Amino acid sequence: MKIFKFGGASVKDAEGVKNVTKVLASQGFERCLLVVSAMGKTTNALEKVVEDYFKKADYQAEIAKVKQYHLEISNGLFEENHPVFEDVSLFFDDIDAFLRRNRSPNYNFVYDQVVSSGELISSKILSEYLNLKQFTNTWLDARDYLKTDSTYREGVIDWVQTQRNISLLDASRCYVTQGFIASEGDNFTVTLGREGSDYSAAVFAYGLDAEAMTIWKDVPGVMTGDPRKFEDVSLLSHISYEEAIEMAYYGASVIHPKTLQPLQQKNIPFYVKSFLEPEKPGTKVGNTEENRFEESYILKENQHLLRIATRDFSFIAEEHLSQIFAQLAKLRIKISLMQNSAISLALCLEDKYGAIDEMLQALQQDFSTEIIRDVSLFTVRNADMNDLDRFYVNKNILLEQIAKRTVQIVTN
Known part of the structure; x- marks a missing residue:
C-alpha cells in the first residue's frame, strides 16, 4: 500500500484540489491512503477563532469567514445540490455548538477540539471530489485509528492501540483521511503538534507496512536550503534516514522531526516530491549509498x-x-x-x-x-x-x- 500526504498548499483552492487528481493519475490510484492537511491557512484562521473565544471577542465572525472560504472552494468543485455543502456546514455548526456549550478553561483542550476541524473539512471535500471524478475512495476519521495520551496539542501516540486499529483496514482499497489529528482514551480530539500531518502519514505507513510514503510539497524535494530564504540552492536527490533526521532536528521545514523514526523502523522509502511537477523524481529518503553530504x-x-x-x-x-x-x-x-x-x-x-x-x-x-x-x-x-x-x-x-x-x- 502507498501513502500520499498532501499539505495545505496543495489544496488551498479549487484548482489545487483538481490538481490532486492529476497527481494521482500520474502515480496510479490503487491501494493507497491519502492523508490531507487543512486547506491553505485554515489552521491559522481556526487558531484565531480559539484566541477570540478566550478573549470573549466575536469568534463567530471568524468562524463565518472560514466557512465562506470552504464553501467558495466547494462551489468551484461541485454542482450546487451536492451533499458536500451540507457536510461542510455541519462541521462549522459543530464548532459553534462546541464553543457555546464548552465549560472547560483548558486552552489546549479547546484548541484541539476546534482547530482539528480544518483537516476534517478538507479531507471530506477532497474525498467527495475524488469520488466524483471516479477516484473511488472511502473517507476515514483518523481519530478512530490514531490513539494518543491526553497531552493536548502534542499527543503521544499509543503505538499498540494505534497499530491494532490500523491493521483493521483493507489494504486493497483506497482511503482519504486527515493529518494532524488523533483521539485520546475518552475519544476527545488530540492534535499531534503544528505541521503534524507528515507524522500522521508516517504512523499510517508504519501500521500498514506501506511500500512507500510520498509527501507532496510546493518545492521540488528536499533542497540544500529553503529557496524562499536562500539563493543558489539545489535538490538533494538521495539522503539517508540519518541525514534527514539531522536536518529535521536542526529545523528544516520540509520534514517534520517525528516523521522519520517510524519509517526507518520498517525501512519504508520516503519521497518528497512536487505536486506542481509530479513526474519529476524529487528526493528519496531511505537506506542509500548515494547519500549526498552537500552543504x-x-x-x-x-x-x-x-x-x-x-x-x-x-x-x-x-x-x-x-x-x-x-x-x-x-x-x-x-x-x-x-x-x-x-x-x-x-x-x-x-x-x-x-x-x-x-x-x-x-x-x-x-x-x-x-x-x-x-x-x-x-x-x-x-x-x-x-x-x-x-x-x-x-x-x-x-x-x-x-x-x-x-x-x-x-x-x-
Whole structure:
C-alpha cells in the first residue's frame, strides 16, 4: 500500500484540489491512503477563532469567514445540490455548538477540539471530489485509528492501540483521511503538534507496512536550503534516514522531526516530491549509498536566547540543570541550541505555546536570567570548514557553536 500526504498548499483552492487528481493519475490510484492537511491557512484562521473565544471577542465572525472560504472552494468543485455543502456546514455548526456549550478553561483542550476541524473539512471535500471524478475512495476519521495520551496539542501516540486499529483496514482499497489529528482514551480530539500531518502519514505507513510514503510539497524535494530564504540552492536527490533526521532536528521545514523514526523502523522509502511537477523524481529518503553530504542551510526564526546564571557565582551543577530542564519539559519549550560554561547556561529556545514568561518567572527565584527575544538560529550542515568567514558577514552574532562540520549561529 502507498501513502500520499498532501499539505495545505496543495489544496488551498479549487484548482489545487483538481490538481490532486492529476497527481494521482500520474502515480496510479490503487491501494493507497491519502492523508490531507487543512486547506491553505485554515489552521491559522481556526487558531484565531480559539484566541477570540478566550478573549470573549466575536469568534463567530471568524468562524463565518472560514466557512465562506470552504464553501467558495466547494462551489468551484461541485454542482450546487451536492451533499458536500451540507457536510461542510455541519462541521462549522459543530464548532459553534462546541464553543457555546464548552465549560472547560483548558486552552489546549479547546484548541484541539476546534482547530482539528480544518483537516476534517478538507479531507471530506477532497474525498467527495475524488469520488466524483471516479477516484473511488472511502473517507476515514483518523481519530478512530490514531490513539494518543491526553497531552493536548502534542499527543503521544499509543503505538499498540494505534497499530491494532490500523491493521483493521483493507489494504486493497483506497482511503482519504486527515493529518494532524488523533483521539485520546475518552475519544476527545488530540492534535499531534503544528505541521503534524507528515507524522500522521508516517504512523499510517508504519501500521500498514506501506511500500512507500510520498509527501507532496510546493518545492521540488528536499533542497540544500529553503529557496524562499536562500539563493543558489539545489535538490538533494538521495539522503539517508540519518541525514534527514539531522536536518529535521536542526529545523528544516520540509520534514517534520517525528516523521522519520517510524519509517526507518520498517525501512519504508520516503519521497518528497512536487505536486506542481509530479513526474519529476524529487528526493528519496531511505537506506542509500548515494547519500549526498552537500552543504545545506537551515534558518529557524522566532527563537529566544535565554542566558541563565547562578546568583552566587557557583557552578551550574547537575541539580541546577535538572531544575531548569524540568521547567522546560513542564512548559513544553524546546531547546534548539545549548551551550554552558562554568557559571552560566545559554539556551536558544522555541516557545510554541507562549510559555517563556512563565519560564522566566519560575527561574528568577533561584537564578539570574537575561533574555533576547525573536532571534534566529542559522545552521549550516556539512559546512566547508576552510571557508567559515562568509557565514559571519553582516551578522550580529549572539552565540555560536561548531561541531563535526555543523556550524550554528544565533543572530538578531
